[in-house]
Amino acid sequence: MIQIENLSKNYGDVKAVKSISFTLEDKEIVGFLGANGAGKSTTLKMITGFLTPTSGNVIIDGLNIIDDSQEIQKQIGYLPELNPLYSEMKVYEYLKFHAEIRGIKGHEFKIALEKVVVDCSLQGIVHRTIGECSKGYKQRIGLAASMIHNPKILILDEPVSGLDPNQIVEIRRLIKKLGKEKLVLMSSHILQEIQATVDRIIIINQGEIVADGSSEELITDSKGLTQLHLEILNANENDIQNMKAIIPSITISSIDKQDNSIIVSLEYSNSVDPRKDVFNYCVEKEWVLLEMRASKRNLEDIFRSLTGKGDSAHA
Amino acid sequence: MHNILTIYKKELRSFFTSPMAYIFLVVFALVIGYFFTNTFFLYNQSDMRSLFGIVPIVYLFFIPAVSMGLISREKSIGTIEIMSTLPILERDIVIGKYLAALTLILVALFTTLFHYFTLIQVGTTIDHGAVFTGYLGLALVAGVYTAAGIFASSLTENQVIAFIVGIAIVLVFFLMDKLLVFVPASLAGIIQYLSTDFHLSNISRGVIDSRNIVYFGSVIGFFLFMTTRVLESRKWG
Numbered sequence: 001m002i003q004i005e006n007l008s009k010n011y012g013d014v015k016a017v018k019s020i021s022f023t024l025e026d027k028e029i030v031g032f033l034g035a036n037g038a039g040k041s042t043t044l045k046m047i048t049g050f051l052t053p054t055s056g057n058v059i060i061d062g063l064n065i066i067d068d069s070q071e072i073q074k075q076i077g078y079l080p081e082l083n084p085l086y087s088e089m090k091v092y093e094y095l096k097f098h099a100e101i102r103g104i105k106g107h108e109f110k111i112a113l114e115k116v117v118v119d120c121s122l123q124g125i126v127h128r129t130i131g132e133c134s135k136g137y138k139q140r141i142g143l144a145a146s147m148i149h150n151p152k153i154l155i156l157d158e159p160v161s162g163l164d165p166n167q168i169v170e171i172r173r174l175i176k177k178l179g180k181e182k183l184v185l186m187s188s189h190i191l192q193e194i195q196a197t198v199d200r201i202i203i204i205n206q207g208e209i210v211a212d213g214s215s216e217e218l219i220t221d222s223k224g225l226t227q228l229h230l231e232i233l234n235a236n237e238n239d240i241q242n243m244k245a246i247i248p249s250i251t252i253s254s255i256d257k258q259d260n261s262i263i264v265s266l267e268y269s270n271s272v273d274p275r276k277d278v279f280n281y282c283v284e285k286e287w288v289l290l291e292m293r294a295s296k297r298n299l300e301d302i303f304r305s306l307t308g309k310g311d312s313a314h315a
Numbered sequence: 316m317h318n319i320l321t322i323y324k325k326e327l328r329s330f331f332t333s334p335m336a337y338i339f340l341v342v343f344a345l346v347i348g349y350f351f352t353n354t355f356f357l358y359n360q361s362d363m364r365s366l367f368g369i370v371p372i373v374y375l376f377f378i379p380a381v382s383m384g385l386i387s388r389e390k391s392i393g394t395i396e397i398m399s400t401l402p403i404l405e406r407d408i409v410i411g412k413y414l415a416a417l418t419l420i421l422v423a424l425f426t427t428l429f430h431y432f433t434l435i436q437v438g439t440t441i442d443h444g445a446v447f448t449g450y451l452g453l454a455l456v457a458g459v460y461t462a463a464g465i466f467a468s469s470l471t472e473n474q475v476i477a478f479i480v481g482i483a484i485v486l487v488f489f490l491m492d493k494l495l496v497f498v499p500a501s502l503a504g505i506i507q508y509l510s511t512d513f514h515l516s517n518i519s520r521g522v523i524d525s526r527n528i529v530y531f532g533s534v535i536g537f538f539l540f541m542t543t544r545v546l547e548s549r550k551w552g
Contacts, residue, residue, distance in 0.1 A: 011552070048400040052550040073402040080400075084393030088332055100321040101401045145397075 001026055002047065002153065002183065007056035009042050016042045018207040019056060026152070029179035031194035032187040034204040035307050040187040041081055043204070044157050047185070048078045060153070074102070077146035081157040083139055087131030091122065091141055094130060095148055102149035116144040120174065136167035143174070147182075154178060156186040160193055172197050191303050203306055210306040215299050227253075227295050228266040228275065233288035235262045247277045261290060270296070318403045322411025323418075326385070330419050339381060343423040346373055351430055362441075366430060367449045367519050371512065374420075374460050375489060379481030381419055382464025383474045385412045386546070390472035395549075405546040409539055413465050420457045424450070445521050452518035455531040456511050460485045462538035469545040488534075 002024040009017040017039040024030050034040045045051040047058050049069035058065040060072050086094060095116065099109045117123060120140040125133055130141060139159065147154060159175065160168045175197055178184055188194050194201055195215050203211040203218075211218050228250075232240075240255055240262065249272045256263040268274055275294065282289045330336040350369045358365070386409075389395040398408055434441055467481035468474075491510035498506050507513050511534075514527040 045396075050396055050400050050550070051552070070402045070404070073400055076400070078397070078400045080393065080396040082393055084397060086329065086392075086394060088329060093328065097321065097325050098401070101318060101403055103317070 001061060002185070003059040004043075004047070005057050005059065007043065007046060007058065008054045009039075009046060009051060010054045016207055017046070020204070020207070020209050021056075022202060022209060022212060024183055024185060026183050027179065027181065028200060029175065029184045029186070029198045031198035031201045032185060032204065033191060033194045033201055033303065034187075034189060036189055038189075038204045038307070039207040040189075040204055041157055044078075044155055044185070044187060048076055048155055049073055050080075074149075075152050077149070077151040077154045079142050079146045079154075079156045079159055081161075083142040085130050085138060085142060088129065090127060090129055091133070092126045094141065095126075095145055098145045098148045104149060112148050112150065115150070116148055119147070119177070120144040121170070136163055136170070139163060139167070139171060140174075143171075147178070152182060154182050154184045156184065158188055159186055160188070161190075168193070191300055195299060203303060205307045211302070218302055219296055219299055225267045226270055228268065228278070229291065229293045229295070230264040230266065230278070230282075230289065231258075231261050231291040232264065232282060233261050233290055235282075235285070235287045237262070239285055240264055243278070243281055246281055247274050249274045250278070318407040319411040319414070322403070322408055323415050326412050326415030327418060330415065336419055339377065339419065340423050340426060343373065343377055344426040344429075347427050348430070351427075362438075363431060363434065363446055363449060364519075366427060367453060367515075370424065370427070370453050371456055371489065371515065374457060375482060375485055377423070378420060378457065378460040379464045379467065379478050379485060382416050382461055383468055383477040383481055385416055385465050386468040386542070387470075387472050387474050387477040391474070399546070399549070406539075406543045409465065409469075409542045409546065413461060413539060413542075416465065417458060417461045420461060421454060424453055424457060442521075445519070448521045448523060449519045451523070452515045455518070455528075456515050459488065459511055459531055459534045459538075462535040462542075463488070466538040466542045466545070469542045 004020060004022050004024075006019045006021055007017055008015070008019045020039075020043065032040050032043070042051065046053050047065065049065050049072060052066065058072075060075065063071050065072055089097070092113075095113060096109065099105070099112060104112050113126075117126060120143055122137070122140060122144055125137055130138065133141065143156070143159065146156075156175070160171050163171065172193075175184055175186065179199070184198075186194075186198065200214055201211070201218060202209060237255055237257070241252065244250060244252055250266045250268045252264065253267050254263075254265040256265075266278070275292065279289065279292070347366065347369060350373075351366045354365055386395070389398060399405070431446060463484040464477075464481040467484060468477040470480060471477050488509070488511045492507050492513045495503050495507060508530070514530050517524060517527050
């Protein structure tokens with residue numbers, strides 16, 4: 001379990017992370033989503049002990065990253081952004097180096113090596129030089145090195161950036177598999193990526209957490225709105241305007257007069273469902289309801305509005 | 316200890332899997348050999364003193380070249396982030412890397428033993444004790460210069476800058492006692508004590524004084540400590 005408590009990081013005058021707090025449970029796959037420069041990598045670097053927080057703390061199973069960084073680092077596997085590797089080393093040597101630092105030797109190492117080679121599909125390239133491997137392989141080599149000691153916690157910073165679609169699917173499958181036994185925290189600036197892989201999404205914007213929940217929860221969040229499209233025959237505009245007085249939970253966003261019918265757009269909060277009232281109102285007025293269609297905002301709209309790029313990007 | 320060894324092995328392997336170590340050893344041996352034999356027959360003495368004068372000068376360029384990439388390269392390719400998030404102390408990283416570079420330089424130094432064995436064959440009345448202390452002194456100077464080099468390497472992610480800063484630091488230590496005439500008398504003693512050449516010449520004369528050993532040990536310790544602090548400082552960046 002990871003507890004992030006009021007974590008902040010300043011780079012000089014720039015506040016990269018502003019007092020964020022959240023808790024991650026074991027065996028959970030969590031996506032850390034935000035635009036570039038939102039503070040994702042900085043947060044991950046603080047969790048892994050690469051950076052020291054300006055204030056706040058990271059607590060993992062009762063240990064904190066400021067006083068017990070070595071103990072915490074033993075439990076974490078970390079794949080940094082851009083996946084740096086020693087290109088002159090052989091894959092085997094690189095994995096052995098990580099294992100030795102983790103105190104895994106001899107027979108134990110053989111077992112660990114076999115496991116990560118199978119998990120990350122590295123068969124056939126173990127004796128190759130890292131620099132000669134393709135980008136997809138390199139990503140998996142980095143991942144294999146980060147989990148050679150079978151850590152409880154895996155922290156992956158943009159694990160799929162720069163990969164082709166087939167490689168992305170492979171890494172995604174691997175992460176899902178790992179998430180059954182580990183706590184996986186991965187970051188991305190690509191929503192689709194996160195949505196396809198994780199159980200829970202934390203959205204960060206300008207160093208602050210703006211949303212936290214499963215993708216369904218984020219969509220049906222009570223702050224979210226549902227749009228209702230109506231097409232009505234025989235209606236008049238005045239009566240449509242009056243609908244708001246009868247059904248207070250709705251907001252009329254547009255009324256569009258066609259040849260015979262009127263197209264009306266309404267909005268209401270996800271926490272209520274006034275569709276029955278709208279229907280009854282039409283019946284009472286003896287209007288003919290040709291169409292009634294509700295649409296929830298999708299995650300992409302939510303992400304855009306939360307990260308401050310709302311309307312302009314909506315098209 | 317076990318982590319130092321792991322880092323040491325990794326660094327040494329990376330020296331020897333690239334052509335770098337071989338080029339270094341060959342060129343070092345050739346340069347020393349050229350300068351040594353150049354004047355050897357003029358003096359007509361079975362003496363290695365001239366070799367012990369040449370090696371520190373060759374060190375000035377060769378040691379910063381070996382040490383320049385030790386940390387700066389990790390910074391430039393980003394692997395420093397992996398290193399620093401593994402459960403190892405920064406101190407162990409620095410010591411492991413330092414010992415690996417020093418090993419390569421000592422191997423290079425020992426290629427010059429070739430001249431010693433030649434001397435045994437052709438020379439007469441060789442002072443073996445002086446040869447031993449001469450090598451000890453050169454090994455200690457290599458220790459100081461390598462420590463300065465790894466410190467320079469920790470300051471930047473650019474290997475060329477690390478190389479030049481390394482040369483600059485090493486040059487200061489090398490030149491200090493040659494510039495004594497320009498220094499006020501009150502400071503001369505301190506400057507002389509800080510100079511590597513002063514201590515090297517003491518040892519080379521065959522006097523192993525604890526003051527000289529303390530000097531080498533503390534300068535090496537100082538640079539390794541500073542390197543560790545520079546590495547740790549990234550956390551607060």
